[in-house]
Amino acid sequence: MNSAMQKxxxxxxxxxxxxxxxxxxxxxxxxPMPVNxxxxxxxxxxxxxxxxPKTNTIAxxxxxxxxxxxxxxxxxxxxxxxxxxxxxxxxxxFPFTQESIYKALHAVKLDENGDIIIDNDALTALNTALANxxxxxxxxxxxxxxxxxxxxxxxxxxxxxxxxVTDYYQYLGAKSEFNSLYETRDNTDRNIENHxxxxxxxxxxxxxxxxxxxxxxxxxxxxxNSQYMFDSMKLEANTSLSEKEKKQQQAKIIxxxxxxxxxxxxxxxxxxxxxxxxxxxxxxxISNDNKRDQITSLKHEHFSVEELDFVSHLQIDSL
Numbered sequence: 001m002n003s004a005m006q007k008x009x010x011x012x013x014x015x016x017x018x019x020x021x022x023x024x025x026x027x028x029x030x031x032p033m034p035v036n037x038x039x040x041x042x043x044x045x046x047x048x049x050x051x052x053p054k055t056n057t058i059a060x061x062x063x064x065x066x067x068x069x070x071x072x073x074x075x076x077x078x079x080x081x082x083x084x085x086x087x088x089x090x091x092x093x094f095p096f097t098q099e100s101i102y103k104a105l106h107a108v109k110l111d112e113n114g115d116i117i118i119d120n121d122a123l124t125a126l127n128t129a130l131a132n133x134x135x136x137x138x139x140x141x142x143x144x145x146x147x148x149x150x151x152x153x154x155x156x157x158x159x160x161x162x163x164x165v166t167d168y169y170q171y172l173g174a175k176s177e178f179n180s181l182y183e184t185r186d187n188t189d190r191n192i193e194n195h196x197x198x199x200x201x202x203x204x205x206x207x208x209x210x211x212x213x214x215x216x217x218x219x220x221x222x223x224x225n226s227q228y229m230f231d232s233m234k235l236e237a238n239t240s241l242s243e244k245e246k247k248q249q250q251a252k253i254i255x256x257x258x259x260x261x262x263x264x265x266x267x268x269x270x271x272x273x274x275x276x277x278x279x280x281x282x283x284x285x286i287s288n289d290n291k292r293d294q295i296t297s298l299k300h301e302h303f304s305v306e307e308l309d310f311v312s313h314l315q316i317d318s319l
Contacts, residue, residue, distance in 0.1 A: 058161070059106035061114070062152045064098075095135065096145055098152055104129035105149075105161065116160050118217040126168045126218075135169070142166050164214060171209035178205055192233045199226055224260035228253060263310045264303065274302040274316065282319065291319060 105125045109117040116122065137145070146162035153161055182198060203223065206215040216223075231253045235246055255268050264270070281294045295317045299308060 056110045056112075057106060058102075058108045058110065058116070058153060058157070061110060061157060062102055062106070063154060064152070094141055094144055095132070096148060098148055101129060101145075101148055102152060108161070110157060114155065114157055116157050116164075118164070118214055120218075120221040122164075123218050123222070126165065129165060130169055130172060137169060142169065164210070164218075167210050167214070171206060174205055174209060175202070178202060192230060192237065196230045199230075221261050224257055228257040262314075264307045267311075270302055271316070274299065277302075278316075288319060292317070295319070 105128075108122045108125045109119070111117055146166060149162040149165060150158040152158070178201070203215070203219070206219060210218065232250065235241075235249050235253065238246070241249065258271075259268055277298055278295055281291050281298065284291070286294075299317050303311075
């Protein structure tokens with residue numbers, strides 16, 4: 001590819017990045033990656049959810065409260081019917097159920113100690129649980145929501161989850177006011193530095209409501225994506241560098257971004273080794289079908305099945 005074409009390609013990337021930057025400042029996160037469907041059964045219902053394979057999650061730890069059957073006890077049946085009517089009457093004031101919270105939070109991972117893992121999956125779950133931007137929850141309603149979570153998740157995991165959900169709801173309210181404030185400002189003379197400063201202010205707001213540790217872990221991927229876009233745009237705007245120097249700097253930016261966002265140990269070094277071996281296969285004179293077979297075997301030599309699941313979106317085995 002000649003210099004002009006390289007520059008045009010980089011310009012396209014940077015323009016797209018700029019559009020995404022503005023979106024990132026206003027919105028939160030992308031949808032989670034597809035995972036295996038699993039049916040969770042409780043009482044008389046079967047609930048379809050997506051559960052990551054071989055992963056300990058809220059879905060595997062959730063404890064469903066036993067629901068008495070009408071045949072078992074007449075008094076229990078009458079109580080249950082009354083509760084159902086009561087729940088129907090108050091549904092508008094309390095927009096959550098045990099099932100809706102379970103479906104929203106089920107993919108949040110747990111570590112070997114049973115504590116929740118605060119990462120991009122947790123951020124996606126929080127956005128799903130509190131997706132309705134018209135929610136106006138009073139303190140009493142938030143307490144009910146916390147109790148509902150703790151009921152399904154007894155112990156530390158429930159306490160942690162309930163607290164983060166509450167803090168995140170408070171943050172969303174502050175974020176809405178933050179965005180409204182910036183929408184009223186004059187945007188005619190805003191450059192990349194202005195957008196980056198706005199994003200840094202938003203990050204400070206996250207730390208205020210969630211705490212530095214939780215905010216850093218929860219938004220690690222989002223922050224890495226934003227930094228990648230800001231760095232790429234500033235690189236393109238740098239007129240003191242040649243196209244060759246820009247290409248070298250862009251490679252470093254991409255490498256840094258991959259190291260922060262790909263959940264595989266020593267990813268850059270191992271991927272480079274895989275790419276070198278893959279190139280030998282691509283340079284060979286064998287058929288494309290044989291190349292695909294060899295590359296498939298090669299990727300399993302370099303990475304475990306679980307690691308390949310993490311990077312499936314990168315399509316590293318493509319010809």
